[in-house]
Amino acid sequence: MSGLNSVTKKAVQIENLSVYYGQTPAIAGVCLDVDDGGYLGIIGPNGGGKSTLLKAILGLVPKASGTIQIYGQAFRGNKGLVGYVPQFSGLNRSFPITTREVVLMGKLKPGLTPLHKFTGADQEGTEELLERVGIYHLASRQIAALSGGEFQKMLIARALAVNPRCLLLDEPTASVDASSRDQIYDLLAELNTQMTIILVTHDLRAISSQVRTLACLNGHLVYHGEPELSERLVNSLYGSPVDLIAHGVPRRLMKEHKEG
Ligand SMILES: Nc1ncnc2c1ncn2[C@@H]1O[C@H](COP(=O)(O)OP(=O)(O)OP(=O)(O)O)[C@@H](O)[C@H]1O
Numbered sequence: 069m070s071g072l073n074s075v076t077k078k079a080v081q082i083e084n085l086s087v088y089y090g091q092t093p094a095i096a097g098v099c100l101d102v103d104d105g106g107y108l109g110i111i112g113p114n115g116g117g118k119s120t121l122l123k124a125i126l127g128l129v130p131k132a133s134g135t136i137q138i139y140g141q142a143f144r145g146n147k148g149l150v151g152y153v154p155q156f157s158g159l160n161r162s163f164p165i166t167t168r169e170v171v172l173m174g175k176l177k178p179g180l181t182p183l184h185k186f187t188g189a190d191q192e193g194t195e196e197l198l199e200r201v202g203i204y205h206l207a208s209r210q211i212a213a214l215s216g217g218e219f220q221k222m223l224i225a226r227a228l229a230v231n232p233r234c235l236l237l238d239e240p241t242a243s244v245d246a247s248s249r250d251q252i253y254d255l256l257a258e259l260n261t262q263m264t265i266i267l268v269t270h271d272l273r274a275i276s277s278q279v280r281t282l283a284c285l286n287g288h289l290v291y292h293g294e295p296e297l298s299e300r301l302v303n304s305l306y307g308s309p310v311d312l313i314a315h316g317v318p319r320r321l322m323k324e325h326k327e328g
Pocket of ligand 1: 089093094112113114115116117118119120121155
């Protein structure tokens with residue numbers, strides 16, 4: 069039995085995953101796992117299949133082949149295991165709703181009626197989440213009046229409302245300023261002490277400072293391992309050195325590593 073204890077628990081295990089849109093493969097033959105408590109960064113060019121991979125983990129797109137296990141089980145609806153911060157929230161920024169109400173919506177469970185009444189615990193939990201992500205002072209503000217960074221923090225709070233063991237984030241720093249970006253990364257580092265994190269990002273600077281493992285996706289998995297970006301690897305993902313500079317990749321990230 070001691071052997072069992074020495075096996076690291078896996079939050080996510082993906083075997084030979086392929087997803088097609090119509091006849092076109094978005095990702096093919098992806099094998100990937102994430103330890104419980106791990107912090108995986110996923111990078112890759114536009115259209116490389118990063119969002120599709122997150123959606124497949126959530127069961128939002130059908131698999132053409134392969135298996136996905138979340139904490140050892142096939143994902144069957146969100147039972148609080150996984151929180152998701154989507155790339156496009158689907159929220160209309162001009163909709164008259166407050167920050168607090170959006171986070172409270174994260175407490176909604178499937179099958180509730182429109183007349184559902186939130187409990188006092190739901191309300192209190194929402195206040196705690198707003199505090200936790202640093203936007204308690206914005207609770208009553210209309211979402212139209214939030215900055216990009218504040219909006220992302222609100223989406224993270226909403227994702228945390230299910231009390232997830234694993235948090236998936238799709239480019240949460242895409243449209244935020246440098247200071248909010250640092251705050252979001254600090255928040256993710258703190259959250260990672262309590263939950264597994266899978267972060268899709270174009271921000272290669274975050275890779276060296278934040279994540280513990282790295283996956284590079286360009287239709288198929290190009291690399292999975294230590295978060296070290298060799299010049300060859302990044303070139304093969306993003307193209308020319310000019311593109312690297314456009315992505316703001318510091319030279320110090322370009323450590324040589326052995327590719328198998
Ligand atoms: N609903 C869809 N219907 C058809 N094709 C789609 C759909 N969603 C994504 N695709 C295609 O699948 C491929 C992978 O898209 P995906 O959004 O997963 O990539 P990504 O790596 O997240 O890209 P980005 O960095 O631009 O967000 C792209 O070629 C995209 O055009």
